[in-house]
Amino acid sequence: MSKVAVIGAGSWGTALSIVLADNGCEVAIYARRQEQVDEINHQHTNHRYLPDITLPANIVAYPSYRQVLEGAQYVLIALPTAAIRTALREMVKELDHCPLLIHSSKGLEPDTYKRVSEMIAEEVPESKRRGIVVLSGPSHAEEVSRRSPTTVVVAAPELKQAEEVQDLFINQHFRVYTNTDMLGVEIGGALKNIIALGAGLSDGLGYGDNAKAALMTRGLTEIARLGVQMGAHPLTFAGLAGVGDLIVTCTSRHSRNWRCGYAIGQGKPLNEVLQSMGMVVEGVRTTKAAYQIAQDKKVEMPITKELYHVLFEGKSPRQAVDDLMGRGRTHEMESRFFDDFNRYF
Numbered sequence: 480m481s482k483v484a485v486i487g488a489g490s491w492g493t494a495l496s497i498v499l500a501d502n503g504c505e506v507a508i509y510a511r512r513q514e515q516v517d518e519i520n521h522q523h524t525n526h527r528y529l530p531d532i533t534l535p536a537n538i539v540a541y542p543s544y545r546q547v548l549e550g551a552q553y554v555l556i557a558l559p560t561a562a563i564r565t566a567l568r569e570m571v572k573e574l575d576h577c578p579l580l581i582h583s584s585k586g587l588e589p590d591t592y593k594r595v596s597e598m599i600a601e602e603v604p605e606s607k608r609r610g611i612v613v614l615s616g617p618s619h620a621e622e623v624s625r626r627s628p629t630t631v632v633v634a635a636p637e638l639k640q641a642e643e644v645q646d647l648f649i650n651q652h653f654r655v656y657t658n659t660d661m662l663g664v665e666i667g668g669a670l671k672n673i674i675a676l677g678a679g680l681s682d683g684l685g686y687g688d689n690a691k692a693a694l695m696t697r698g699l700t701e702i703a704r705l706g707v708q709m710g711a712h713p714l715t716f717a718g719l720a721g722v723g724d725l726i727v728t729c730t731s732r733h734s735r736n737w738r739c740g741y742a743i744g745q746g747k748p749l750n751e752v753l754q755s756m757g758m759v760v761e762g763v764r765t766t767k768a769a770y771q772i773a774q775d776k777k778v779e780m781p782i783t784k785e786l787y788h789v790l791f792e793g794k795s796p797r798q799a800v801d802d803l804m805g806r807g808r809t810h811e812m813e814s815r816f817f818d819d820f821n822r823y824f
């Protein structure tokens with residue numbers, strides 16, 4: 480029986496713990512607050528994050544990294560991206576062996592704009608990790624925890640390690656695909672949150688399904704444009720971590736990013752919205768990161784740019800939509816894209 484240490488007792492860490500527990504793993508989950516540890520261990524619930532869900536008894540919470548990590552063959556990181564580097568520094572002090580590290584966070588580090596796998600590679604010495612694998616795709620915790628059919632993708636530069644993680648998670652409710660394009664999977668998962676904020680904002684303004692379909696389609700184009708420039712495989716964005724996650728996040732009532740955008744579209748100030756959410760909304764910081772990366776790399780990302788102006792410079796959302804609609808004429812198929820495709824096929 481495998482032991483998995485789960486770092487992060489929020490919605491996603493808990494939902495993935497249920498999948499692992501269903502698969503017969505021993506799951507040790509790290510929670511910072513003693514009341515949450517007690518709730519998970521005695522009531523078998525995590526009410527704040529997954530109301531009405533009963534947790535399997537083989538999920539045990541601990542308030543210390545040492546206890547969680549002891550003997551774990553796998554470590555799953557399910558934290559808000561902004562908390563990961565600090566958490567890794569604490570965790571690594573207590574790590575005395577060499578597990579496979581899996582992360583499932585969807586964002587870029589604030590200020591450095593690094594991917595999560597890059598942070599892990601910097602903070603966890605090679606002697607303390609067997610490899611790094613990312614798990615991503617269209618998967619709201621609320622549905623995964625109810626064992627509703629879900630598909631995800633796991634990616635690692637070495638296919639064997641992705642397959643090992645596929646074996647760990649796959650079951651009748653949770654179907655896992657593999658990919659070796661870790662960069663593309665991380666970029667797709669992080670940047671779809673920007674477009675979900677935009678889709679929420681459009682709905683909050685009262686625009687219709689046409690507007691949302693436009694945002695999703697052109698949003699995917701700009702995600703792929705940046706991703707391919709950074710070195711991703713273009714077809715990754717046609718997969719679960721690309722269009723798949725974009726669909727679920729832009730259209731689901733569960734999405735925190737969509738809900739945040741919706742409230743802003745309805746005229747609520749960003750700070751007030753974030754405070755009232757009580758859970759992480761990754762897309763806000765990721766908008767800033769993607770805007771900066773796009774500027775540095777001279778990649779055109781019109782939706783991201785307008786959203787940046789709305790979130791951080793007080794631009795009116797209606798004006799942002801007008802400016803997007805009034806852009807210069809362009810061809811749908813970019814010749815640059817064809818060049819990139821030709822590089823691969």
Ligand SMILES: NC(=O)C1=CN([C@@H]2O[C@H](COP(=O)(O)OP(=O)(O)OC[C@H]3O[C@@H](n4cnc5c(N)ncnc54)[C@H](O)[C@@H]3O)[C@@H](O)[C@H]2O)C=CC1
Pocket residue numbers: 486487488489490491492511528557558559560562563565566583584585586618619620621757758759761
């Ligand atoms: N909720 C979902 O449906 C999904 C979330 N994700 C991603 O998973 C990541 C985590 O998201 P959620 O679990 O939803 O967030 P959440 O807001 O539900 O929970 C975050 C948890 O992290 C804990 N935490 C924060 N800072 C910490 C630190 N320094 N050390 C230890 N624990 C800390 C919090 O106490 C909380 O328990 C995000 O990147 C999100 O985009 C990915 C797929 C689905």
Ligand SMILES: O=C(CO)COP(=O)(O)O
Pocket residue numbers: 585616617618619620672675724727728733734735736737759760761
């Ligand atoms: O990534 C997710 C679903 O795949 C969760 O999205 P939100 O963070 O917007 O809720």
